[in-house]
Amino acid sequence: MTSSVKAVEARGITKRFGPTIALNGAEISITEGETHALIGRNGAGKSTLVSILTGLQRPDEGEIRFAGQPAPPPADRDAWRQRVACVYQKSTIIPTLTVAENLFLNRQTARGRINWRALRTRARGLLEQYGVDVDADAMAGDLGVEQRQLLEIARALSFGARFIILDEPTAQLDGPAIQRLFARMRALREQGVTMMFISHHLDEVYEICQSVSVFRDARHILTASVEDLPHDRLVDAMTGEATAAYEYRTRTADASAPVVLAARNLGLAGRFEGIDLAVRSGEIVGLAGSGSSGKVGLAETLVGLRKADTGTVTVNGTAVKGGDVPSTLRAGLGFVPQDRHHEGFVPLLSIAENATIPIAHKLGRFGMISPARRRERGDRMISQLDIKTTGPDQPVADLSGGNAQKVVLARALADDPKALVVINPTAGVDVKAKHSLLGAVEDAVDRGAGAVLVSDELDDLRICDRILVMFHGKIVKDVPRGWTDTELVAAMEGIDHS
Numbered sequence: 151m152t153s154s155v156k157a158v159e160a161r162g163i164t165k166r167f168g169p170t171i172a173l174n175g176a177e178i179s180i181t182e183g184e185t186h187a188l189i190g191r192n193g194a195g196k197s198t199l200v201s202i203l204t205g206l207q208r209p210d211e212g213e214i215r216f217a218g219q220p221a222p223p224p225a226d227r228d229a230w231r232q233r234v235a236c237v238y239q240k241s242t243i244i245p246t247l248t249v250a251e252n253l254f255l256n257r258q259t260a261r262g263r264i265n266w267r268a269l270r271t272r273a274r275g276l277l278e279q280y281g282v283d284v285d286a287d288a289m290a291g292d293l294g295v296e297q298r299q300l301l302e303i304a305r306a307l308s309f310g311a312r313f314i315i316l317d318e319p320t321a322q323l324d325g326p327a328i329q330r331l332f333a334r335m336r337a338l339r340e341q342g343v344t345m346m347f348i349s350h351h352l353d354e355v356y357e358i359c360q361s362v363s364v365f366r367d368a369r370h371i372l373t374a375s376v377e378d379l380p381h382d383r384l385v386d387a388m389t390g391e392a393t394a395a396y397e398y399r400t401r402t403a404d405a406s407a408p409v410v411l412a413a414r415n416l417g418l419a420g421r422f423e424g425i426d427l428a429v430r431s432g433e434i435v436g437l438a439g440s441g442s443s444g445k446v447g448l449a450e451t452l453v454g455l456r457k458a459d460t461g462t463v464t465v466n467g468t469a470v471k472g473g474d475v476p477s478t479l480r481a482g483l484g485f486v487p488q489d490r491h492h493e494g495f496v497p498l499l500s501i502a503e504n505a506t507i508p509i510a511h512k513l514g515r516f517g518m519i520s521p522a523r524r525r526e527r528g529d530r531m532i533s534q535l536d537i538k539t540t541g542p543d544q545p546v547a548d549l550s551g552g553n554a555q556k557v558v559l560a561r562a563l564a565d566d567p568k569a570l571v572v573i574n575p576t577a578g579v580d581v582k583a584k585h586s587l588l589g590a591v592e593d594a595v596d597r598g599a600g601a602v603l604v605s606d607e608l609d610d611l612r613i614c615d616r617i618l619v620m621f622h623g624k625i626v627k628d629v630p631r632g633w634t635d636t637e638l639v640a641a642m643e644g645i646d647h648s
């Protein structure tokens with residue numbers, strides 16, 4: 151299946167953003183028909199390389215070739231689309247258009263008006279050809295993440311691209327959905343499609359890729375076949391040093407500690423019902439379950455992003471107004487949302503501004519924030535959470551995805567919250583950064599907060615003192631520390647509800 155032809159070859163790629171050098175003479179070379187992983191710590195330059203390989207940004211220096219031919223001129227978008235496509239973590243699908251309209255967006259029609267009826271028929275044909283089980287007339291906004299990704303892949307292939315970049319495609323998928331995506335990737339590979347796969351999950355790299363390139367600090371560090379590269383060497387190449395595993399802390403449960411976050415008979419139509427929970431100061435309670443279990447909906451209701459149909463939420467003894475984030479924040483809650491791009495931070499504000507929004511009242515009198523104190527806070531967060539940046543004044547919009555994620559957590563922790571709700575806090579962050587994020591949650595709990603941690607990652611859930619497993623909108627099990635992966639997964643999949 152593999153040949154010696156290079157589907158893509160980039161050499162000597164340099165890209166600067168003001169004082170930041172995002173890529174420094176970087177290179178990548180992917181043999182046709184291979185699934186090739188690109189890995190590196192947050193801020194290593196992966197997304198920048200993607201935007202250059204897809205023609206969205208021009209490198210300051212360097213050369214790109216597709217199948218041995220020089221890359222098309224920057225303005226010829228159609229020519230780029232025929233060579234390469236990228237499925238981003240953030241969707242490029244337009245939610246207010248139908249699936250069919252999305253499939254044919256940006257496509258040159260030979261002449262005159264667009265015949266939508268014909269397009270719908272062609273769309274159905276395309277979806278069938280690529281085995282995508284989605285209604286062509288459905289509104290794209292109603293699709294789940296998994297269907298949306300399939301739609302994006304089908305769109306890419308229909309433009310003729312035989313090289314597809316998947317930028318952290320698994321970050322928002324649960325276990326079974328990841329396996330379905332991998333099955334599809336294997337099928338595409340059998341058809342000769344070349345893929346570049348970006349992920350912070352090294353086990354996925356071993357599962358689905360044949361070869362891997364590691365970037366570190368804007369440079370290419372190594373390329374190897376995955377078979378020849380042991381796991382610890384891969385991590386060392388990413389971090390530039392030997393990296394120890396995370397050390398989970400032990401805490402003794404104090405049954406007399408005050409309850410800082412409670413829900414009674416909480417219900418939201420179609421998502422979950424009859425939820426009772428109580429989180430005490432000094433404990434971390436996990437929420438686990440499949441994509442349809444209702445765990446994210448429940449967490450969003452606890453923080454006020456959604457308004458419950460039944461029941462009450464109490465934060466630190468105060469009954470909070472349903473569906474009202476400011477009221478939960480005032481009561482002493484900090485949270486990290488699932489959709490950080492919309493709810494997480496204000497992109498144009500600096501790191502220091504974002505990370506200190508909830509504590510404005512503490513940093514200066516009468517609502518005035520002293521810039522010096524704000525910077526000092528920002529600096530402290532940058533070092534605590536190991537944020538890769540030029541400094542506290544840098545706008546969050548300029549940070550890499552994983553580093554922006556750290557700002558969101560810094561913000562949730564800034565006001566020393568009594569209760570903390572964090573949803574998938576380590577999605578999109580690298581191995582080492584994961585440690586600083588989990589450590590920051592454990593620190594907050596050691597200082598007396600009570601936390602709810604929603605995660606699809608078993609490794610994250612290991613910091614929990616107990617885990618509430620959800621299935622079809624109900625809590626079906628309360629699992630204490632000491633579980634095995636198999637036990638927890640069985641409970642999450644509804645196999646064992648004893």
Ligand SMILES: Nc1ncnc2c1ncn2[C@@H]1O[C@H](COP(=O)(O)OP(=O)(O)OP(=O)(O)O)[C@@H](O)[C@H]1O
Pocket residue numbers: 167168170171172190191192193194195196197198199538539547548549550551552553578
């Ligand atoms: N538009 C921009 N303006 C300023 N700096 C930028 C811009 N885009 C990226 N950078 C900087 O370039 C560097 C590389 O960022 P990039 O997004 O490519 O990293 P990444 O490897 O994709 O990280 P992650 O795993 O967190 O997504 C970072 O230091 C980032 O702050």
